[in-house]
Amino acid sequence: MMAATAPRSYLPVDLAGQKVLVTAGGSGIGLVIAEAFLARGAQVWICDIDEAALQKARETLPGVHASLADVADPAQVAALFVEIRQAFGGLDVLVNNAGIAGPTANVEDVSPEALAETLGINVGSQFFCASEAVPLMKAAGRGAIVNLSSIAGRLGFSMRSPYSASKWAVVGFTKSLAMELGAHDIRVNAILPGHVRTERFNRVAAAKAVALGITAEEMRRQMLDPVSLKRNVEVEDIANMALYLASPFGRNITGQAISVCGDVQMMR
Numbered sequence: 001m002m003a004a005t006a007p008r009s010y011l012p013v014d015l016a017g018q019k020v021l022v023t024a025g026g027s028g029i030g031l032v033i034a035e036a037f038l039a040r041g042a043q044v045w046i047c048d049i050d051e052a053a054l055q056k057a058r059e060t061l062p063g064v065h066a067s068l069a070d071v072a073d074p075a076q077v078a079a080l081f082v083e084i085r086q087a088f089g090g091l092d093v094l095v096n097n098a099g100i101a102g103p104t105a106n107v108e109d110v111s112p113e114a115l116a117e118t119l120g121i122n123v124g125s126q127f128f129c130a131s132e133a134v135p136l137m138k139a140a141g142r143g144a145i146v147n148l149s150s151i152a153g154r155l156g157f158s159m160r161s162p163y164s165a166s167k168w169a170v171v172g173f174t175k176s177l178a179m180e181l182g183a184h185d186i187r188v189n190a191i192l193p194g195h196v197r198t199e200r201f202n203r204v205a206a207a208k209a210v211a212l213g214i215t216a217e218e219m220r221r222q223m224l225d226p227v228s229l230k231r232n233v234e235v236e237d238i239a240n241m242a243l244y245l246a247s248p249f250g251r252n253i254t255g256q257a258i259s260v261c262g263d264v265q266m267m268r
Helices: 028-039 051-060 074-088 112-140 161-184 199-212 216-224 235-246
Strands: 019-022 043-048 065-068 093-096 143-148 186-193 257-260
Touching (some): 043 051, 065 074, 074 112, 112 186, 161 186, 161 257
Parallel strands (some): 019 093, 143 186, 186 257
């Protein structure tokens, strides 16, 4: 008989009444971030491109609002925000979580289409959502935007150049937007997760193992070897940082790229 999964532990902050959008919230890190905000009293809206994941999320998280939307498409983002304005009347927190791993290949083997897709989803989606969210936050006189970057947004990542380039771009976008919006009391920060214990981590390790001709187990070991704590980050670690940055405790934190990674020294 399989042991029951231990309940996640979330930062004890009061976010009652806060209106929150989490993109790509149907599964993975996004779903756990949505759960964390709901657990702390917020009204939460998630969107995703996967209707099955959204339906499961609705069942898992009673009270969550959910929409099918591709946030790399500005028209779909605009339609999503029409729904949010009608139901919520505003927005206090945007968590730009949507992203893809992109190709694992040498630069000469990356297609233009793969590059465009990676940049479009990982960077374009954040820009489009911020452009819709900022007027709502300006009207409220405050707000918080949390952009998901990656430890690959401060380190190089061999054979993952489109992904790394996109995550460095997120950091630049974050810092620029923080300067632009500070006078409106809108804070903008980026979280840089390390090797989070998710299925995506396993898929990335498996893809790179194939490219290098080694086993997936050996690839995972190599990826964790340059981490000072020698372990994966847990998904709730990312959710708790998002809670902190969106809470009153983070009221003077903006323009920061904050690593939650166990101290990764090098990407492999």
